């Protein structure tokens with residue numbers, strides 16, 4: 210049974226810096242244990258802030274970047290050079306500043322890529338990428354990602370899985386096209402909750418008072434159809450990394466002094 214842990218930081222900047230430090234430690238430990246590691250990135254302000262902090266960390270090169278596989282939990286289905294693209298933001302924040310093996314960076318197709326505007330084909334192709342990178346030890350068609358980073362929305366979405374959306378009911382496919390997404394841009398590609406749950410560690414990182422209700426509901430047993438982030442659990446560990454305001458409606462957790 211995986212464990213759920215909650216850590217609260219005094220503010221969003223400390224949250225991002227501490228999450229980056231955690232990434233160094235965990236990725237180095239995983240690489241020491243098995244020679245490589247896999248990390249799933251997320252979009253959103255907190256997710257990208259963590260990557261920027263990791264770029265600036267003096268410890269970052271303790272990670273063997275050449276043996277790190279990078280995936281995305283979701284992507285906005287926009288042109289490759291669009292500033293809204295999670296991949297573009299991640300490259301600017303971190304990926305283009307560290308010596309990754311380009312063959313181990315597994316981006317989701319852009320809307321001007323090989324599938325054109327066919328978002329269903331882009332989703333199916335990414336599902337195949339996941340299947341191609343799953344090993345016998347993964348028992349299926351998705352790698353057992355070592356760390357999956359996720360954000361969440363105030364209404365409880367995570368990745369691009371929104372409450373009561375077709376994606377939240379998906380149990381067969383690992384990656385789906387998302388249309389008419391409440392959070393712009395409207396068309397996206399997203400891992401489904403069953404695919405998210407193949408991760409060893411799921412880290413839910415968020416800040417801001419607007420997230421406090423979703424955080425409190427998710428940690429008090431809400432159902433995933435109404436609150437998809439409640440279904441984002443890791444095999445080994447589900448770690449909530451919050452700032453004080455996002456944790457504001459939690460009563461049983463340690464709240465650090467305001468910095």
Ligand SMILES: O=C(O)[C@H](O)[C@@H](O)[C@H](O)[C@H](O)COP(=O)(O)O
Nearest residue numbers: 252253254255360361362367368
């Ligand atoms: O592509 C996206 O938009 C993200 O994957 C999305 O799930 C994001 O992580 C949350 O909406 C939180 O975003 P903020 O951290 O900016 O609130």
